[in-house]
Amino acid sequence: MILSKAPRLGRRQFLGAAAGLAGSTLLSSQPIWASTRTVFKFGTLEALVMSDGHFALPTGFLVDPDAPPAARETALKSAGHGGDQIQLVNNVVMIRSPSAVILVDAGAGPRHQPTAGKLIDNLKAAGIEPTTVTQVVLTHGHPDHLWGILDVNNNLLYPNASYVVSAAEWSVWSDPDVMRKLPTVLANDRIVNGARRHFSRIQEMIRMVRHGDEIISGVRVIDTPGHTPGHMAVELAGENGLLIAGDALTHEVISFQHPSWRVTVDHEPDRGISTRLRLLDRLATDKHRLLGAHLPFPGTGFVERAHGSYRFVAA
Numbered sequence: 001m002i003l004s005k006a007p008r009l010g011r012r013q014f015l016g017a018a019a020g021l022a023g024s025t026l027l028s029s030q031p032i033w034a035s036t037r038t039v040f041k042f043g044t045l046e047a048l049v050m051s052d053g054h055f056a057l058p059t060g061f062l063v064d065p066d067a068p069p070a071a072r073e074t075a076l077k078s079a080g081h082g083g084d085q086i087q088l089v090n091n092v093v094m095i096r097s098p099s100a101v102i103l104v105d106a107g108a109g110p111r112h113q114p115t116a117g118k119l120i121d122n123l124k125a126a127g128i129e130p131t132t133v134t135q136v137v138l139t140h141g142h143p144d145h146l147w148g149i150l151d152v153n154n155n156l157l158y159p160n161a162s163y164v165v166s167a168a169e170w171s172v173w174s175d176p177d178v179m180r181k182l183p184t185v186l187a188n189d190r191i192v193n194g195a196r197r198h199f200s201r202i203q204e205m206i207r208m209v210r211h212g213d214e215i216i217s218g219v220r221v222i223d224t225p226g227h228t229p230g231h232m233a234v235e236l237a238g239e240n241g242l243l244i245a246g247d248a249l250t251h252e253v254i255s256f257q258h259p260s261w262r263v264t265v266d267h268e269p270d271r272g273i274s275t276r277l278r279l280l281d282r283l284a285t286d287k288h289r290l291l292g293a294h295l296p297f298p299g300t301g302f303v304e305r306a307h308g309s310y311r312f313v314a315a
Contacts, residue, residue: 036094036126037298039291042238044097045218049291049298050126052090052107053118055144057265059086061185062251064262064269071258079253090144091299092119093244093291094128095236100216101128102135103158104234104244105293107148111194119148120157130158137164137215139246140228141173141195142186145293149198156201164215165199166223167208169230172267173199185264224248224279226272227263233279241288248275249312250294256280256303256310280310289315 040047059081063072076082095102107119120130136158138146151157172178173195179187199206209215211223215234224233227247234244249255250263259276266272283290283303290312291300301314 039093039298039300040236040242040289042236043218045236045238046096047236047242047244047291048094048096049091049300050094050119050122051297052092052122052144052148053116054087054089055108055113055116056085056087058185059084061265062086062088062263063254064264067258067261072261075251075253075258079251088250088294089297089299090116091291091293091295091297092148093234094123095219095234097216097218100134101132102137102215102219103133103161104137105139105145105148105246106136106158108144109147109150109157110152111147112143116144117148131160133158133161135164135215136161137221137234138169139233139244139293140169140231141165141199142228142247143191143194145246146198147194150201154197154201162205162207163202164207164209164221166221166230166232167210168223168225169228169232170199170206170208172229181267183265183267183269186267224275226266226268226270226275228267229271231275241286242291243279243283243288244291245279246293248272248279249290249292252295252312252314255292256312257306259310284310 036048036050038046038048063076090107092107093104095104108116110117123130136149149157175181179192209221212220214220218237220235221232222235224231224245231246231248233246233248236242254261255276259280260273262269263272280303284305287302289300290303293299295312296314301312304311304313
């Protein structure tokens with residue numbers, strides 16, 4: 001892929017590109033990882049990562065066109081990205097204890113892009129039946145995290161699970177005026193109706209949580225707003241700990257080396273910046289393991305301070 005300066009896209013161009021990518025197969029040669037990868041184990045708790053596949057977005061969704069052009073181009077090139085599209089893996093975490101099987105997010109499901117929505121197949125390939133999942137923790141309501149709770153016929157893929165979502169996130173998508181409050185690149189019927197359709201199927205099984213609430217012993221949620229107003233991360237206790245950050249940190253270079261750049265797809269870009277800076281400082285200080293939904297599979301590593309900013313060290 002030839003690197004070029006990404007153009008400044010208007011609203012119609014953004015939406016047109018997103019709609020076109022929904023049927024794209026340009027990434028079909030990328031691998032789908034069917035095997036689990038254990039990334040954390042402490043006492044009776046373990047966390048494993050599985051792939052939901054991968055998808056493409058216009059580059060401008062994750063990299064604000066107003067970022068310094070030369071630095072922007074260098075950052076993308078160093079991550080192997082270039083041109084007008086960016087490809088992202090979609091990592092999903094499973095937390096297991098003697099009495100619980102917890103998914104942190106559910107992947108994209110069958111309606112997003114053809115190279116995504118592979119979680120169910122990969123769970124089954126690893127010998128894990130969807131009926132054994134006891135809880136699904138939803139970091140936020142975007143398609144690649146929420147839509148995987150339903151199959152193509154709108155049946156629940158995890159029928160025996162309860163669903164955990166922040167009270168603030170529930171309010172985002174139940175707001176009659178949500179369309180006006182979304183970032184321009186997401187303000188369309190497909191995103192809004194998709195979120196409402198999926199949330200409506202689980203509304204009787206929802207547990208709403210707030211910062212610090214435990215899912216099970218040793219597993220709690222923490223507020224990480226900005227990407228959405230109710231975005232939350234999941235924290236596992238023990239040894240050095242594990243922070244499952246969802247989309248609070250989305251790009252292996254830009255989120256770490258340039259955390260103060262605004263992200264176009266963030267609902268609240270300035271809060272997103274504050275959250276990134278807070279998380280990066282904490283992770284670099286405490287040496288806790290990080291896991292990001294869109295960091296290179298299996299999405300885990302550590303944060304180090306470097307050159308007045310930070311860097312992600314995969315491990």
